Amino acid sequence: DAGVIQSPRHEVTEMGQEVTLRCKPISGHDYLFWYRQTMMRGLELLIYFNNNVPIDDSGMPEDRFSAKMPNASFSTLKIQPSEPRDSAVYFCASSFPDTNEQFFGPGTRLTVL
Amino acid sequence: SQQGEEDPQALSIQEGENATMNCSYKTSINNLQWYRQNSGRGLVHLILIRSNEREKHSGRLRVTLDTSKKSSSLLITASRAADTASYFCATDAPNDYKLSFGAGTTVTVRA
Numbered sequence: 319d320a321g322v323i324q325s326p327r328h329e330v331t332e333m334g335q336e337v338t339l340r341c342k343p344i345s346g347h348d349y350l351f352w353y354r355q356t357m358m359r360g361l362e363l364l365i366y367f368n369n370n371v372p373i374d375d376s377g378m379p380e381d382r383f384s385a386k387m388p389n390a391s392f393s394t395l396k397i398q399p400s401e402p403r404d405s406a407v408y409f410c411a412s413s414f415p416d417t418n419e420q421f422f423g424p425g426t427r428l429t430v431l
Numbered sequence: 432s433q434q435g436e437e438d439p440q441a442l443s444i445q446e447g448e449n450a451t452m453n454c455s456y457k458t459s460i461n462n463l464q465w466y467r468q469n470s471g472r473g474l475v476h477l478i479l480i481r482s483n484e485r486e487k488h489s490g491r492l493r494v495t496l497d498t499s500k501k502s503s504s505l506l507i508t509a510s511r512a513a514d515t516a517s518y519f520c521a522t523d524a525p526n527d528y529k530l531s532f533g534a535g536t537t538v539t540v541r542a
Contacts, residue, residue, distance in 0.1 A: 361532040409473055418523055422473035
């Protein structure tokens with residue numbers, strides 16, 4: 319298995335633009351998590367899904383952020399409109415339910431100018 | 432919000448020495464996990480210890496858990512340059528799948 323796949327790896331955009339981050343979890347994993355990592359706030363959980371259904375989105379910072387999981391092999395995190403304070407590394411992770419050992423993707427480094 | 436807090440924030444040791452880092456948390460947990468993050472990479476799971484376990488080993492890693500003190504420690508024995516990374520503890524509460532991560536300990540192993 320290739321592990322959790324994220325795209326793009328780097329994204330540079332201008333304030334006000336829409337940004338879409340993509341994630342392909344490990345096949346067979348029932349849970350999918352989106353995290354954001356910054357120096358100031360560390361690693362924050364934004365939202366997680368179980369069997370494609372959003373379970374907890376309490377970490378989503380504001381309405382500009384939205385996440386979907388249309389099927390078991392694909393998820394998106396969208397920011398519209400983007401702001402400079404959204405600059406961070408965004409990670410996707412997936413796991414089996416019995417262990418909660420999470421497998422992380424390589425991350426997307428987002429820079430909003 | 433961060434549940435766990437690692438101590439120290441940074442650690443520099445000579446190759447071959449042992450590295451010990453600690454994690455304290457605030458509320459009851461189901462499991463505690465340790466992850467490693469190399470610079471510019473995603474986190475990699477190292478070891479999981481359940482709330483009813485006190486000690487666990489995996490290769491050169493030794494993890495202890497003291498639920499009465501709400502603390503855990505990670506020991507890396509005979510460190511190597513490749514162990515240079517940030518190490519995070521993460522906890523999940525009973526009946527909750529969310530992981531709360533600490534701020535991490537940055538370990539530098541000098542050759």
